Amino acid sequence: MMSLPPSCGSCTLCCTVMKVTMPSSVKPAHTACEHCTLAGCSIYADRPDVCAEFQCLWLATQQAPQFAMPSSFRPDRCGVLIDLNAAGTVLAHCAFPSSWKRQPIHGWLLGMAQRGHNVLLHSAHADLLLKADGSTQPLRCIGVDPVTKNRVYVPEAAA
Ligand code: SF4
Ligand code: SF4
Structure with a gap:
């Protein structure tokens, strides 16, 4: 079948x-x-x-049962759409500014930050970097990489 x-x-x-x-x-x-x-x-x-x-990461993982993210991680349920770029950067597009703080997605995002991934939190109000200790740092977009087409961010303090 x-x-x-x-x-x-x-x-x-x-x-x-x-x-x-x-x-x-x-x-x-x-x-x-x-x-x-x-x-x-x-x-x-x-x-x-x-x-x-x-395909967001949740949808992409549904193709392989051994890697499938749980149904509670579906973006409309957890409030965060995860997109992974080729560099391993986690792009977390939030339905609301605080969506990323809710479980279960918060634990997953923090785990990725603790494993060394750059975790960028995007909402209508801010672009933030999630650090391994759970704190965040404001980011500022300074343009688009002409090769990868990815947006390039710098820490707000260093802008
Ligand atoms: S609703 Fe708009 S963004 Fe969504 S699939 Fe249709 S055309 Fe694309
Ligand atoms: S965000 Fe929702 S609608 Fe968009 S690809 Fe992922 S599961 Fe499908």
Whole structure:
């Protein structure tokens, strides 16, 4: 029997918290996409490739049962969408400024910081670095890396 691909269920958090560069427009981060409805994407069949191809870490891990993050980590449930970039940086896009402080996601984020990953907390109000001791440091975006297209941040104090 063919198994169904993992699905987002009723989650649509990436359609709000992430910046989405579409062919004819750019949806800013932390702004609901005009096509996002309670029933999901209203242009699902014709959604841009960038939307069809995106998988947050929770969704990506559902493909391998031995690595699958628990259902409580689904972004709409835990309030944080995790994206891992190629450098191993954890990009935590928060539904609300304090979403990252809630369990179970807080313990996971802190564990990643303690294992040496850069953990960046993005919300509508601030960009923060989560340190291994649980404290945070404000960050300032200074541009986009022309090669990786990743945003580049520096500690606010050193800006
Ligand atoms: S945040 Fe993840 S689980 Fe939620 S809709 Fe986007 S890709 Fe799917
Ligand atoms: S076009 Fe659809 S899938 Fe893409 S961000 Fe908007 S609502 Fe989400």
